[in-house]
Amino acid sequence: MNSQTEVMDYIKGSMRRTGSGVLGFWNRYKRNKIGVAGLGIIIFFTLMAILAPVISPYNPNTINSSLYLSPPSSAHLLGTDSLGRDLLSRDFYGAQISLIVGFAAAAISVFVGLVIGLYSGYFGGWADEILMRVTDFFLVIPTLVFMIVIAAVIGPSLVNVILVIGLLSWPSTARTIRSMVLSIKNWPFIESAMINGGKSNYIIFRHIAPNVFPVVFANAVMSVASAIFAQASLVFLGVGDITDISWGGTIHNAFAFGAVSAGMWWYVIPPGLFIILVILGFTMTGYSLEEMFNPKKRGF
Amino acid sequence: MAAASYSTYLARRVILTVVSVFIIISFNFLLFRVLPGNPITLLYRSPRLTFNQEKALSIEFGLNRPEWVQYILYVKNALEGNFGISYYYKVSVTSKIIPALENSLILLIPATIISILLGIYTGVFSAWRENTKADVAVLQTAMAFYAMPTFWLGGIFILIAIYIGGIPVAGEYSVGSTSIINLMEHMALPLLTLVLVYYGQFTIMMRNSLRDVLSEDYILTAYAKGADSKRILYSHAVPNAMLPMISLIAINLGLMVTGAILVETVFSWPGIGYLIYQSIGHLDYPMLQGAFIIVTFSVVLANLLADIIYGLVDPRIRYR
Numbered sequence: 001m002n003s004q005t006e007v008m009d010y011i012k013g014s015m016r017r018t019g020s021g022v023l024g025f026w027n028r029y030k031r032n033k034i035g036v037a038g039l040g041i042i043i044f045f046t047l048m049a050i051l052a053p054v055i056s057p058y059n060p061n062t063i064n065s066s067l068y069l070s071p072p073s074s075a076h077l078l079g080t081d082s083l084g085r086d087l088l089s090r091d092f093y094g095a096q097i098s099l100i101v102g103f104a105a106a107a108i109s110v111f112v113g114l115v116i117g118l119y120s121g122y123f124g125g126w127a128d129e130i131l132m133r134v135t136d137f138f139l140v141i142p143t144l145v146f147m148i149v150i151a152a153v154i155g156p157s158l159v160n161v162i163l164v165i166g167l168l169s170w171p172s173t174a175r176t177i178r179s180m181v182l183s184i185k186n187w188p189f190i191e192s193a194m195i196n197g198g199k200s201n202y203i204i205f206r207h208i209a210p211n212v213f214p215v216v217f218a219n220a221v222m223s224v225a226s227a228i229f230a231q232a233s234l235v236f237l238g239v240g241d242i243t244d245i246s247w248g249g250t251i252h253n254a255f256a257f258g259a260v261s262a263g264m265w266w267y268v269i270p271p272g273l274f275i276i277l278v279i280l281g282f283t284m285t286g287y288s289l290e291e292m293f294n295p296k297k298r299g300f
Numbered sequence: 301m302a303a304a305s306y307s308t309y310l311a312r313r314v315i316l317t318v319v320s321v322f323i324i325i326s327f328n329f330l331l332f333r334v335l336p337g338n339p340i341t342l343l344y345r346s347p348r349l350t351f352n353q354e355k356a357l358s359i360e361f362g363l364n365r366p367e368w369v370q371y372i373l374y375v376k377n378a379l380e381g382n383f384g385i386s387y388y389y390k391v392s393v394t395s396k397i398i399p400a401l402e403n404s405l406i407l408l409i410p411a412t413i414i415s416i417l418l419g420i421y422t423g424v425f426s427a428w429r430e431n432t433k434a435d436v437a438v439l440q441t442a443m444a445f446y447a448m449p450t451f452w453l454g455g456i457f458i459l460i461a462i463y464i465g466g467i468p469v470a471g472e473y474s475v476g477s478t479s480i481i482n483l484m485e486h487m488a489l490p491l492l493t494l495v496l497v498y499y500g501q502f503t504i505m506m507r508n509s510l511r512d513v514l515s516e517d518y519i520l521t522a523y524a525k526g527a528d529s530k531r532i533l534y535s536h537a538v539p540n541a542m543l544p545m546i547s548l549i550a551i552n553l554g555l556m557v558t559g560a561i562l563v564e565t566v567f568s569w570p571g572i573g574y575l576i577y578q579s580i581g582h583l584d585y586p587m588l589q590g591a592f593i594i595v596t597f598s599v600v601l602a603n604l605l606a607d608i609i610y611g612l613v614d615p616r617i618r619y620r
Binding site for chain 1 (some may be wrong): 316319323331447449450451452456459462470551557561577580581588589591595596599603
């Protein structure tokens with residue numbers, strides 16, 4: 001297999017290309033159309049989340065029992081939900097939960113994946129074997145079912161949902177990092193660090209970790225997309241705090257209160273489009289970063 | 301590395317599968333002991349159960365005995381397919397899961413086969429026209445469907461079906477009907493949703509795999525000896541590009557199951573996914589746990605099957 005040389009090229013490419021600081025990085029990034037579009041989408045939804053209290057025409061939690069399930073009108077552009085709450089406002093506020101869960105869960109999963117990948121790749125041996133078998137296990141089983149069961153048992157609060165998604169999504173990151181570490185640790189400068197008596201932890205975090213960082217970064221951006229997807233699916237299935245305003249929750253309500261079978265498209269289509277867009281935004285950005293860091297990875 | 305025989309390869313796979321099964325069962329055993337309150341009794345005691353049912357369960361699962369005895373009994377019961385009594389239905393979990401599993405397979409097997417075939421077809425189409433407009437269009441379509449939340453796409457189809465009228469959007473049969481035509485009418489939308497969401501990943505896999513094969517030297521050799529290009533594609537390239545697909549399909553089975561759960565919920569298809577959805581609402585822990593174990597077992601076993609097939613069709617894997 002030529003995976004080793006691939007990783008070398010990759011790292012050389014990333015070091016050469018990120019060498020000229022943040023500004024140089026941005027100058028190269030902005031030439032990538034897909035990446036810029038993706039970043040634009042992320043900024044759009046971040047602004048939506050921050051400005052939700054300003055741009056929403058109504059308080060998203062105000063119940064108006066005389067106006068439940070009303071169609072779009074000049075007062076309520078996207079109609080009202082099963083409790084007479086303004087749907088447009090709820091769609092704006094939904095950006096908050098999606099981004100919070102996305103970023104927090106991605107941070108957890110990337111951190112765990114990074115640490116496990118670094119140690120597993122560096123030390124090898126039986127610990128590596130066990131870690132890789134655990135990773136195999138996680139990669140194969142239907143993770144969503146696993147998340148449902150755990151969240152249902154420990155209680156589906158926002159924090160628990162973040163923890164469950166974060167702690168069950170690390171295996172693919174761990175695998176990627178491990179395979180890179182396996183190759184990096186054979187490089188002469190690591191060997192010389194070992195000969196000079198560098199402690200394992202020092203070598204791992206001082207010499208190896210910085211070299212895998214570009215991958216970790218691209219990986220983290222992709223992880224946000226999958227965490228948002230997982231959260232939306234969980235809430236849609238009824239695993240989540242019903243007082244939180246989220247896109248998946250709105251779609252759940254649309255089904256639960258018969259709005260879908262009544263043909264109320266304004267109830268379901270906007271939150272779904274938002275989910276698709278935000279996921280696309282993170283995927284496109286992550287993909288472009290990966291492409292930039294790795295000159296060999298072009299095309300699909 | 302020493303030469304490994306097919307039986308060593310097989311033995312290794314079987315051992316890993318057994319280990320996975322034990323991890324799943326042990327995890328479940330532990331999970332229901334982190335519940336607040338009195339965890340052990342919470343699992344099997346419910347105000348809905350009669351005193352006799354409760355007593356029988358208590359003996360069966362050894363709830364008044366030491367934890368390690370409980371664990372052994374738990375594993376034994378799980379391996380025998382006994383997951384306790386449903387809080388909500390007050391019958392054994394297994395008796396609810398078996399018919400639901402059958403309904404899921406009725407939907408999932410055709411959906412998997414159609415998505416794989418469609419994925420292979422579009423993937424070959426795309427790789428053969430690499431970097432043309434047709435290639436990009438096929439890939440973008442596949443990616444667009446893949447990015448859609450399964451439950452949302454299902455919702456859109458329901459909206460369209462209701463607008464058109466006459467297409468069933470919920471359940472497996474109309475009330476009182478058992479005809480195969482009726483079943484197929486009900487299956488149309490869930491099947492379409494599943495296929496559209498899942499064929500894209502196979503398109504991309506097939507395209508990438510075939511693209512790699514097409515750049516191999518033996519393909520060039522085939523051209524050099526003057527072979528017809530369709531013949532090169534179908535008898536030299538495609539069969540070799542299919543090999544990596546087998547293991548990738550196996551890895552993606554878990555994802556297919558996830559999709560099935562969401563689609564079943566959208567279309568109220570009485571499968572195991574819909575059962576899971578209802579059990580979340582009912583806080584029916586034994587049912588959730590049983591369904592989780594059955595679903596995970598199925599995926600793990602399907603993976604073992606894929607490994608066995610892969611080992612037969614591609615002997616190189618045994619030496620890894």
